Amino acid sequence: MTTTPFQQASQWIDAENAQDPNIEIHESISFPKELLYSNRMYEKLMDFFPSASEEVQIAAKAQHICRWKIARESYPMDRVGYLKWREDLKKFHAKLTAEILEKAGYNPEFIARVSFLIEKKLLKKDQETQLLEDVICLVFLEHYLEPFVEKHDTEKLKNIILKTWNKMSDKGHQAALKINYSPANLQLIKDAIGL
Incomplete structure (x- = not known):
């Protein structure tokens, strides 16, 4: 084969x-x-x-x-x-x-x-660079947010989440809100992005 x-x-x-x-x-x-x-x-x-x-x-x-x-x-x-x-x-x-x-x-x-x-050249302008960035952000939120939560204070975390959010497309945002977070982390994300 x-x-x-x-x-x-x-x-x-x-x-x-x-x-x-x-x-x-x-x-x-x-x-x-x-x-x-x-x-x-x-x-x-x-x-x-x-x-x-x-x-x-x-x-x-x-x-x-x-x-x-x-x-x-x-x-x-x-x-x-x-x-x-x-x-x-x-x-x-x-x-x-x-x-x-x-x-x-x-x-x-x-x-x-x-x-x-x-x-990651031409982020926000090149569709495939944006797609890759969305995936990076989704993987971070799903698998790596929790360890960050244990290490940083709330204001720093909100700042990290907001920066992550601002790199994503609308489609990325929709997918991010469907991830199965702990109730505390979901609230943290909502507070950070002003939902």
Whole structure:
């Protein structure tokens, strides 16, 4: 049975993410953190927009590829340091993914498009960049909001939620309000966005 370039690239992305030394427990099973994130991104994309292009599918899977290799602590612990870290991460994710896609036999145009999406260029203007951002925000709200709630005060949380909300499309907002939150978190989101 022949493997398609998409299957091959997906396997290689998973293999890279499976090396994450950081472990997250989900439903009593231990996962490499970024492999779990990659799976959540892909599943959310296919649920939210099943007809997503192959480029978006790969960009979703590779969004955080090998993220642990560039530690936040290696940058100044201020806003400027944070933004520089995020910018460098995007380039790192795009470059590593491009190398995998080239090895899998994709053409340069396809690879360039995936890099464009991973670097989240033209947010709000490019439909597929916006789609990817919606999925990132939905995955955050569904799976990663709870740990944030435990770490930050209410005002900081409202600010984080509002920033997340403002990055999303109307369709993203509708999907976000259907997520099964705890009553407290649902109230927090409603307070943050003024519902």
